[in-house]
Amino acid sequence: MGLGGGHKLMGWGRVFLGGGVVALPYAFMGCCVPPPPLTRCTLCSVAPGDTIFAVSSGHGRCGVAVIRTSGPGSGGALLSLTGSTELPPPRLMTLRRIRDPHTAELLDRGLVVWFPGPQSFTGEDCAELHVHGGPAVLSGVLRALGRLSGLRPAEPGEFTRRAFHRGKLDLTAAEGLRDLIHAETEAQRQQALRQMEGELGRLYQRWGETLTQALAHIEAYIDFSEDDNVEEEVLSQVDEAVRALEQEIAAHLQDGRRGELLRSGVHAVIAGPPNVGKSSLLNMLCQRPAAIVSPIAGTTRDVVEVSLNVSGYPVVLSDTAGLRDATDPIEQEGVSRARDRLQHADLVLAVLDATTVPTDPAELGAALGSLVPPSTPCILVLNKADLLGGHKGALCDACTHGPPLPPTTLLSCKTGEGTDSLLQLLGQQLAQLCGDPLAGSPTLTQSRHSTQLHGCMAALVLYRQQQDVGMAAEQLRLARRHLGRITGHVGAEDILDVIFRDFCIGK
Numbered sequence: 001m002g003l004g005g006g007h008k009l010m011g012w013g014r015v016f017l018g019g020g021v022v023a024l025p026y027a028f029m030g031c032c033v034p035p036p037p038l039t040r041c042t043l044c045s046v047a048p049g050d051t052i053f054a055v056s057s058g059h060g061r062c063g064v065a066v067i068r069t070s071g072p073g074s075g076g077a078l079l080s081l082t083g084s085t086e087l088p089p090p091r092l093m094t095l096r097r098i099r100d101p102h103t104a105e106l107l108d109r110g111l112v113v114w115f116p117g118p119q120s121f122t123g124e125d126c127a128e129l130h131v132h133g134g135p136a137v138l139s140g141v142l143r144a145l146g147r148l149s150g151l152r153p154a155e156p157g158e159f160t161r162r163a164f165h166r167g168k169l170d171l172t173a174a175e176g177l178r179d180l181i182h183a184e185t186e187a188q189r190q191q192a193l194r195q196m197e198g199e200l201g202r203l204y205q206r207w208g209e210t211l212t213q214a215l216a217h218i219e220a221y222i223d224f225s226e227d228d229n230v231e232e233e234v235l236s237q238v239d240e241a242v243r244a245l246e247q248e249i250a251a252h253l254q255d256g257r258r259g260e261l262l263r264s265g266v267h268a269v270i271a272g273p274p275n276v277g278k279s280s281l282l283n284m285l286c287q288r289p290a291a292i293v294s295p296i297a298g299t300t301r302d303v304v305e306v307s308l309n310v311s312g313y314p315v316v317l318s319d320t321a322g323l324r325d326a327t328d329p330i331e332q333e334g335v336s337r338a339r340d341r342l343q344h345a346d347l348v349l350a351v352l353d354a355t356t357v358p359t360d361p362a363e364l365g366a367a368l369g370s371l372v373p374p375s376t377p378c379i380l381v382l383n384k385a386d387l388l389g390g391h392k393g394a395l396c397d398a399c400t401h402g403p404p405l406p407p408t409t410l411l412s413c414k415t416g417e418g419t420d421s422l423l424q425l426l427g428q429q430l431a432q433l434c435g436d437p438l439a440g441s442p443t444l445t446q447s448r449h450s451t452q453l454h455g456c457m458a459a460l461v462l463y464r465q466q467q468d469v470g471m472a473a474e475q476l477r478l479a480r481r482h483l484g485r486i487t488g489h490v491g492a493e494d495i496l497d498v499i500f501r502d503f504c505i506g507k
């Protein structure tokens, strides 16, 4: 048929970006002395090129701080600051006196490490100076480095960005590294580490390779089918591979946002009528008086938010205004904010007063239904259990006999009774929402990934609808491009700044 003129496979070329480098104010580096203009230094043997340096161990007074360099001038800088003529053996910590090469003044005595590229974090020549973490030591060493020709302070995320450009890690691994630095709970750490180790990147790369192979077969069909070298069944094999891939991506997308929830925290909202003890519950869970508690109904107006670590899962917990038909305009605004929070909640802690809650199962269900948006996971908390006296039995009957209720617990914020049971229910719900970060295939962690995966799916659907083989191949290219943008293998220039700006300086 000769359909295929010009339908060649597009390459998977890595995108290398140049330039755009802006040096940060020196004060940003924790150093009070501005760097002198970069002139060629007669006292050192720094090679020409762009070499960056930064404190990588965070800021503030500490026992040991790590200053890192990356770039062709790293070896020369190490020689200059240690006054040596020979670099230490690669990847071995060596004790050295560290001096300012301009004044020969002793700045500190510390451990230095030499990482010749490409066997380094960035793939470039790197050096590390492990010095005492006092501000004067750090500013002295940074000033000495800043005086060396060809060295400049690093931008946020620039070390990782260089590692990405040198193919040391893909974008998903870089995002995993960023999440690992920000991880506050155990489950977050496990998920981030898994992603940093490349599991998610490998999954997307495998899908990309499936598409490359499918495309190669279609190209071969387009180019050679006239010569009868390529049979029609090649196309049905491609169809089959694409359908299987579609199913795999759809399953990956339908993970209930588990990875994203774990990464950014589960938004749990405490809601209920006024005066039932919602603010008391928030204070009990965060163990501090974050919200005002009073016997006056309608105390809470604004949304009060706290971050918690519950059983290793991150939770952003919000206390809200009591839901009622308020007449006071400020309270009305509070109720409207509460309803808005409820609409966006990942989990609702619906609080009712155990002493006034209806014991008729249907009424209890209706009371709950008016609080919680349909299909939002929920825990029913019957508070003020200390005031129940002998009425617990009727309440338990209502919970066990009527229409099925969400997980329910009796609680007393006053005495602490029922706290363990509430925490257990909460842990179970969080485990269900976030999943086990170590089990199964790696989960989707960023909305950036799901956007591209939806784009990829849309292209695969269009592929199936095409009658023309050439047009179908074009859709496969588009689908592959979406996957390549996730890992950064193709067309990711516009998102690099967004990804790397969230890194700290020195990473």
Ligand SMILES: Nc1nc2c(ncn2[C@@H]2O[C@H](COP(=O)(O)OP(=O)(O)OP(=O)(O)O)[C@@H](O)[C@H]2O)c(=O)[nH]1
Pocket: 273, 274, 275, 276, 277, 278, 279, 280, 281, 292, 293, 294, 295, 296, 297, 298, 299, 300, 301, 320, 321, 322, 323, 383, 384, 385, 386, 387, 411, 412, 413, 414, 415
């Ligand atoms: N006996 C008893 N009193 C409680 C308990 N929990 C809260 N209270 C009291 O109930 C009153 C209301 O508590 P809050 O925590 O302010 O209730 P709220 O639901 O936040 O109220 P609004 O913000 O007005 O909607 C306060 O006087 C609390 O001390 C409990 O478990 N037992």
Ligand SMILES: [Mg+2]
Pocket: 278, 279, 280, 291, 292, 293, 299, 300, 319, 320, 322
């Ligand atoms: Mg309150």
